[in-house]
Amino acid sequence: MSSFRINSDRLLEVDLQNEKVLAIAGAMVAYTGSVKFEKAILGGEGLFGALKRKVSNEGMSLMQTSGTGKVFFAHNAAEIAVIPLANEKLFIESSSLLAYDMGLKTNTTFAGLRGAASGQGLFTTTVEGSGNIAVISRGNLITLEVGPNYPLFVDPDAFIGYKGNISQEFVFDVNWRTMVGEASGESYQFKFTGQGVVYIQPAER
DSSP: OOEEEEEETTEEEEEEEEEEEEEETTOEEEEEEEEEEEEESSTTSHHHHHHHHHHHTOOOOEEEEEEEEEEEEOSTTOEEEEEEEEEEEEEEOGGGEEEEETTSEEEEEEOHHHHHHHTSOSEEEEEEEEEEEEEEESSSOEEEEEBTTBOEEEOTTTEEEEEEEEEEEEEEOHHHHHHHOTTOGGGEEEEEEEEEEEEEOSSOO
16 A cells, blocks of 8 residues: 655645556646556456446546656645545545545446536546545535434535445425525535534535
């Protein structure tokens, strides 16, 4: 497993020891050592996953970074956070993905009405296994817990991802819509129940 470290809140430092990581194409801003950058055709999700992205127009351009040295990644001055996975599965919006260990398996899953309402597409990305994943957000990433007795409601524009034994559904709040105006995005909400964590950003897209 490669070493991911937040060098600053907008800069990710990855220490490679003859290892490989995948990152959004163009995210490298500096590096030291003997490092090679190549276009990643499948992005760790296999041929079927790549075809699903192609058909659904949910493309995610990735590059493979390999070798020995330190590589620095950033993206549009966005804040960066590292989420470690220990044999877990993370659901994340592809627009929030910056870099992840090569050993992690990615795929796409149907987001349905949730994706259509948020404008983030009909599919979302899953990252599964053990390793590190770096995500970007507008403002520092916020982690909120979901428990059996306290469901969580999230604005679609603030949603980044979630992990754990969580169920999600799309809800439409008529009373709130009437209060704030029909054009407000807050009338549409994601409801999360179960046990786990949800990641959000303190800003709207």
